[in-house]
Amino acid sequence: MTDISTSDGAPRKGSLLQQDARTQKRNAAERRFQIYGIIAVSVAVLALIFLLSSIVRNGIGAFSQTFITLDVVLAEDKLDKTGNRDRDEMAKVSTFGYSPLIKAAIEDRIAAEGIEIEGLSKPADLISKQAAADLRDFVLANTDRVGDTVEFKFLASGRIDGYYKGRVTMASAELDRNISPEQLMLADALMEAGALERTFNWDFITAPDASENRPEASGLGVAILGSFYMMIVVLFLALPIGVAASIYLEEFAPKNRLTDLIEVNISNLAAVPSIVFGILGLAIFINFAGLPQSAPIVGGLVLTLMTLPTIIIATRASLKSVPPSIREAALGVGASKMQTVFHHVLPLAAPGILTGTIIGLAQALGETAPLLLIGMVAFVREYPAAPPEGFFDPASALPVQIYNWTTRSDPAFVERASGAIIVLLLFLLMMNLVAIILRRRFERRW
């Protein structure tokens, strides 16, 4: 304690290997700090593990689905009363007219398998309501098959599917108005007979959204397309505008009050809540410019505004990190200012720019709030057309679809929402991975 304050050059007492009290105190402080750090990291890791495991546990079921295979008799007297196979005339039979065929098909199957369950009612409830629509589409596309018996693989209803995923139990079915324990027994019997099977569900990725009566049929197709279109718009607008703005500000613009003001504003813009961009988008793009509602073009424009500051800041940082010696060397051998920038500075800054762009895109991909106001939080079943017309068609977006599904009453949508989160996370992971790879491969250090 006192040996330093005396500071008269008195020789240190005791062994050098023995730490004195002050050193011990310093070392203890360092160890404590390390422990704090480890605690902080492990809290973060635990939170992440908890989040991911709960999402995966809830959502992994969305990627598989229970299907039921049935032989359906396409009865002529029901589907084509006149018998002349005129498509327009047959289109008058609505999906409600197809339900009896499906009902007959499952009853036939039950009889053929010799399944007898006491108290069983409405066996057709095992099949998704989507089935009638699938059947109608098939018949209208193949009018010549009317009268035949065709094998179909229908979706099983959401409750039956939930039974095999552990969401529905015999006890809960007892209380559930939409399913009875007898129907579950029938499902088990059909499973044994091989009519029911659970397979990977591509439709979850490709199919459009479905209404609340048929959660089993809903998919992410429209949402993925909509998100993809928006990302295209953002990439093709935000990258050139952002890069051009940063090059000008960084390399050409005089340093004065005006550019300082712009600089401060860009930094501020990056911190503006995203919903503000939605309000702006509604006022400018929809009400003033007259662009359509719920369209990816408007979503893309709004997200472009949101992403621009991120890209500009990243681009300026990577332009700044190119050493002045490169510029001076280029100018020294007679290059013009512009040649210097485009031939030497920009290529060297490109990896940083791309990384910033991809991170900005990933941020835009996960954004919901601004889309709320421009009508993209909607039930959309039609796929948007191919670009460029498709940019103006209504579409949904991935984060919006997640939000939509979490608000629905059927418990099956909880699983769908978690499944959609997994898909969104995979996309984000992929984008970040690309950013890391680009940086690793092309980054130059001086």
Place this chain on the structure above:
Amino acid sequence: MLNAKLTVSTVAIFAVSATAAAARDQVQVAGSSTVLPYASIVAEAFGENFDFPTPVVESGGSSAGLKRFCEGVGENTLDIANASRKIREGEVAACADAGVTDIIEVRIGYDGIVFASQINGPAFTAFTEDQWYMALAEQVYMDGELKANPFTMWNEIDPSLPATDIQAFIPGTKHGTREVFEEKVLLVGCEASGAMEGMMSAGLDEDAAEDACMSVRTDGRSVDIDGDYTETLARIDANSNGVGVFGLAFYENNTDKLKVATMSGVAPSTETISTGEYPVSRPLYFYIKAAHIGVIPGLKEFAQFFVADEIAGPDGPLAEYGLVSDPVLADTQMMIEAEETMGSGS
């Protein structure tokens, strides 16, 4: 330079394609989140059965939907607004100011509001309106004066109720359901318990007394849920003493988790609501912009399909989801057929 050129050309391309964008060919619908599931079921079936594209259905609440509906006439405006309440006079006036003069009002059916709690929780099986008023009012009228609500347990209000803390989850003020809850439960309960009469004899005028009846306590025993019923369900799941306010359709899809209570002795069901026995129900509407019929393809067909017997009738998919079908659906069908606007007919 390359970048600058690219920017200019992309902007140009977008400008050109923006003007070239063809007329909208799908119906745009927005509004009440209560009507949303019904509208999406109908939209889906409409897309399957007709050659028109599937309508786009947005949520956002009755008031927000009607506000957007009233923005004007034209392709960038809504064709149909869903509402869980009747359009207000102020909204009709706002519509008229923006040039939306011809509105067709369509009643699709009725929705019940039910009171439910955890299936294994305390035995909340029967309520009356005045019990809810006493449990939730900010001030109750007792012994000739208004005083801050003293009740903390249900059995203090009525010994037949379970001896648990009062913890209610009711819809937030942005929901149309809240309005129905206030008018059909709190106000009715206030009148039934004699509190309203007491307040008026104590010198309050009618409006002030009604306001006092409908103001909800803010000490945390009543929680406003601004989200959807899924949020209310999550709260009930986490709180076994909680009682929540749900739509009948939501309850019917979650009968394995919730148990419902009767109101004044009547159990909520599509039958008791359609006969009017169950007291807490409300009509659901959608509003069509008549000026868009014939301009937006499929608009009239969609409206007709919505109220067709096979959809909105007692055996249709809407009733299956929880809608109480309208006994006078045929009148509504005729009204749409004739494109009868508000004010012109009835």
